Amino acid sequence: MKKDIILSGVGGQGILTIAATIGTASLMEGLQLKQAEVHGMSQRGGDVQSHLRLSSEPIASDLIPEGKADMIISVEPLESLRYFNMLNTKTGWLVTSMNPFNNIADYPPLESVLNEIWKLPRYVTIDAEQVAKDQGSIKAANIVVLGAASLFLELKYESLQKAIEQMFAKKGKDMVTLNLKALKAGREYAEKKT
Amino acid sequence: MQKLLLLGDEAIAQGAVDAGISGVYAYPGTPSTEITEYIQGLKQAKEDNIRSFWSANEKTAMESAIGMSYAGKRALVCMKHVGLNVAADAFINSAITGANGGLVVLSADDPSMHSSQNEQDSRFYGKFAQIPTLEPSNQQEAYNMTRYGFELSEKYGVPVMLRITTRLAHSRAGVERTKPKAQNKMRLPSDPKQYILLPAIARKQYNSLLGKQIAFEQDSFESGNNLYIDGTDKSKGIIACGIAYNYLIENFENQKVPYPVVKISQYPVPRELINKLCESVSEVFVLEDGYPIIEELLRGMLNKGKKVRGRLDGTVPRAGELNPKIVAQALGLEFSEGFDIPEVLTGRPPKLCDGCSHTDSFLALNEALKTYSKGRVFSDIGCYTLSALKPLEAINSCVDMGASITMAIGASDAGLIPSVAAIGDSTFTHSGITGLLDAVNNNSPITILIMDNSTTGMTGGQKSSALGKVDDIVKGVGVSEKHIRVIKPLRRTHEENVKVFEEELKYEGVSVIIARRECIQTMARRMKEIARLKREKEQVNS
Ligand SMILES: Cc1ncc(C[n+]2csc(CCOP(=O)(O)OP(=O)(O)O)c2C)c(N)n1
Numbered sequence: 139m140k141k142d143i144i145l146s147g148v149g150g151q152g153i154l155t156i157a158a159t160i161g162t163a164s165l166m167e168g169l170q171l172k173q174a175e176v177h178g179m180s181q182r183g184g185d186v187q188s189h190l191r192l193s194s195e196p197i198a199s200d201l202i203p204e205g206k207a208d209m210i211i212s213v214e215p216l217e218s219l220r221y222f223n224m225l226n227t228k229t230g231w232l233v234t235s236m237n238p239f240n241n242i243a244d245y246p247p248l249e250s251v252l253n254e255i256w257k258l259p260r261y262v263t264i265d266a267e268q269v270a271k272d273q274g275s276i277k278a279a280n281i282v283v284l285g286a287a288s289l290f291l292e293l294k295y296e297s298l299q300k301a302i303e304q305m306f307a308k309k310g311k312d313m314v315t316l317n318l319k320a321l322k323a324g325r326e327y328a329e330k331k332t
Numbered sequence: 333m334q335k336l337l338l339l340g341d342e343a344i345a346q347g348a349v350d351a352g353i354s355g356v357y358a359y360p361g362t363p364s365t366e367i368t369e370y371i372q373g374l375k376q377a378k379e380d381n382i383r384s385f386w387s388a389n390e391k392t393a394m395e396s397a398i399g400m401s402y403a404g405k406r407a408l409v410c411m412k413h414v415g416l417n418v419a420a421d422a423f424i425n426s427a428i429t430g431a432n433g434g435l436v437v438l439s440a441d442d443p444s445m446h447s448s449q450n451e452q453d454s455r456f457y458g459k460f461a462q463i464p465t466l467e468p469s470n471q472q473e474a475y476n477m478t479r480y481g482f483e484l485s486e487k488y489g490v491p492v493m494l495r496i497t498t499r500l501a502h503s504r505a506g507v508e509r510t511k512p513k514a515q516n517k518m519r520l521p522s523d524p525k526q527y528i529l530l531p532a533i534a535r536k537q538y539n540s541l542l543g544k545q546i547a548f549e550q551d552s553f554e555s556g557n558n559l560y561i562d563g564t565d566k567s568k569g570i571i572a573c574g575i576a577y578n579y580l581i582e583n584f585e586n587q588k589v590p591y592p593v594v595k596i597s598q599y600p601v602p603r604e605l606i607n608k609l610c611e612s613v614s615e616v617f618v619l620e621d622g623y624p625i626i627e628e629l630l631r632g633m634l635n636k637g638k639k640v641r642g643r644l645d646g647t648v649p650r651a652g653e654l655n656p657k658i659v660a661q662a663l664g665l666e667f668s669e670g671f672d673i674p675e676v677l678t679g680r681p682p683k684l685c686d687g688c689s690h691t692d693s694f695l696a697l698n699e700a701l702k703t704y705s706k707g708r709v710f711s712d713i714g715c716y717t718l719s720a721l722k723p724l725e726a727i728n729s730c731v732d733m734g735a736s737i738t739m740a741i742g743a744s745d746a747g748l749i750p751s752v753a754a755i756g757d758s759t760f761t762h763s764g765i766t767g768l769l770d771a772v773n774n775n776s777p778i779t780i781l782i783m784d785n786s787t788t789g790m791t792g793g794q795k796s797s798a799l800g801k802v803d804d805i806v807k808g809v810g811v812s813e814k815h816i817r818v819i820k821p822l823r824r825t826h827e828e829n830v831k832v833f834e835e836e837l838k839y840e841g842v843s844v845i846i847a848r849r850e851c852i853q854t855m856a857r858r859m860k861e862i863a864r865l866k867r868e869k870e871q872v873n874s
Contacts, residue, residue, distance in 0.1 A: 205669045
């Protein structure tokens with residue numbers, strides 16, 4: 139098994155939580171992993187990305203080679219475009235939230251952003267904020283996106299659930315319940331759409 | 333022991349703790365910050381009384397570590413690459429005094445300048461100081477080599493440099509620990525004069541350092557940190573340093589390279605391995621995630637020997653971080669490409685947070701400066717440097733930490749009156765105080781804005797050495813109390829703040845305006861922490 143994943147978003151949107159959840163789940167399944175993160179300057183409202191590599195074999199590079207990513211998981215639509223060059227043209231899936239994070243003056247019209255995504259052969263676009271709101275709080279939008287992506291991860295769904303229980307335990311029972319619901323709602327949406 | 337999932341930085345921290353350090357000394361700086369933060373948060377470190385609070389700057393950190401080593405205990409000192417410039421005097425001389433307790437100097441480089449003003453290569457400093465340098469290629473090696481570094485330091489009685497780059501610092505992988513070692517007991521140097529670098533002693537010490545060079549190279553040959561991995565195709569030979577090795581093997585099925593490879597993770601580079609490679613192949617490719625140091629040595633000035641390919645002949649781009657594709661292109665291998673990046677994509681540069689106190693400080697300063705010609709604001713390094721961008725476009729320089737006040741002195745001496753310096757609280761105690769003293773002694777006609785957001789914001793909100801001390805320091809250095817003005821940078825105090833700036837800009841002497849309001853990120857974290865403690869207390873009570 140081998141999965142190379144690009145995670146993208148804007149500083150503060152919680153892509154590292156997604157990464158940590160997938161990471162925890164893959165460790166439960168005995169996989170090896172490498173995860174390159176962005177810290178520092180760009181966390182100030184700039185674009186952030188993470189390279190997450192899972193494999194049953196030893197992993198060499200911390201960076202995914204261009205054109206080799208099996209997935210892009212993005213919590214922001216414009217940010218997903220930034221890594222199109224990383225995606226495997228023959229097999230790669232893009233899963234992204236449709237909710238723009240508009241903190242720049244020249245944010246392009248949302249439609250033209252989504253149109254670019256919809257040209258790809260394999261994608262899921264999801265109104266993650268609405269889905270999260272329906273489950274109780276917009277805060278869980280990132281986990282909704284993870285839920286949608288989980289369909290293509292080749293990890294056991296139970297492992298992801300367990301990972302969420304572990305990760306959010308410190309924040310209290312309500313947060314665990316909310317995020318488990320968000321995961322499920324995201325997953326069900328992707329199942330319907332594909 | 334169980335595997336831990338650690339950042340390269342954290343692997344180094346855990347390695348140092350397990351190597352029995354008694355202290356870590358550091359000033360924050362991306363990408364090195366997480367090393368010290370990890371130790372600060374580690375239960376094991378608390379139980380073992382490992383000191384770990386932040387130093388005022390890299391030089392004070394380095395010197396404190398030298399002191400701990402003098403007393404016979406192991407010390408780790410961490411900084412980002414440019415921090416080593418600040419610590420350079422102490423660092424170079426620590427190679428002359430030698431080390432007593434193990435002393436490891438970690439410098440984290442930032443090729444591609446993700447969060448830095450240059451991409452200098454710390455391996456040059458290792459060579460400059462003539463000490464062994466280690467360059468791990470992955471997280472496990474980072475752990476192992478940190479431990480090895482302390483052994484090496486004590487074996488030869490010299491400081492050892494550990495060099496990493498951003499990618500390893502901020503990438504996570506599984507790391508297996510080995511049995512922790514107890515801390516050293518206090519034990520002063522057997523030669524009581526070793527650390528007194530008077531010329532007569534320094535000469536003796538320097539000769540002793542020179543005498544160890546052969547042993548350093550021999551150690552590099554035998555340690556197992558440098559490997560000769562043979563290959564059947566002798567048309568190319570490859571030297572891969574540190575993390576470049578990963579990008580190399582990533583390009584081959586099952587990570588098996590058909591060419592002979594020398595993997596380098598310890599310097600000085602053993603000539604024997606390099607010679608063996610050069611003798612057996614037609615061309616040598618050098619892959620270094622940094623400056624072309626080995627490549628330049630191999631080529632020599634005249635480049636008349638074996639054909640050497642790398643950054644200097646354009647085989648690899650001259651600047652910037654390596655990656656698998658760059659290595660593939662350099663070696664003429666096939667590489668894949670993804671989809672084209674759509675043209676509608678726009679950049680999303682970092683910016684000041686909504687509600688940041690710096691924005692209000694600069695709005696007031698900009699307005700007060702309207703009546704003067706442009707180009708008079710010398711800034712420093714911190715979040716506030718982002719005020720260079722739209723919409724504020726408030727500053728005209730950012731060179732190195734502490735340069736704001738001193739550049740304003742020079743510019744005002746040249747006739748640019750008034751000149752303005754803009755500096756953060758952490759940067760002020762890092763290296764602004766001595767500049768302020770110069771300004772006072774020079775009676776420079778400058779206005780200094782100290783933006784006291786009571787944190788080290790840019791690097792993630794570490795405790796600032798200046799916390800609660802700025803006013804007293806400014807007074808103590810000799811600024812006239814009449815010209816020390818404290819303002820609260822807010823939208824609603826804008827008018828009065830503009831007036832304060834206007835008044836002080838007119839004054840032809842040193843004035844200091846302290847703009848004090850807590851960083852909103854630090855405040856949010858503080859509030860969360862308070863809420864968490866309250867929750868815990870309630871749980872205990874109920
Ligand atoms: C010599 C050196 N050490 C460390 C850094 C990393 N660094 C950049 S800005 C900064 C701190 C800034 O803190 P402060 O001046 O209080 O400003 P703030 O970011 O809080 O606005 C640090 C540690 C650096 N660029 N150069």
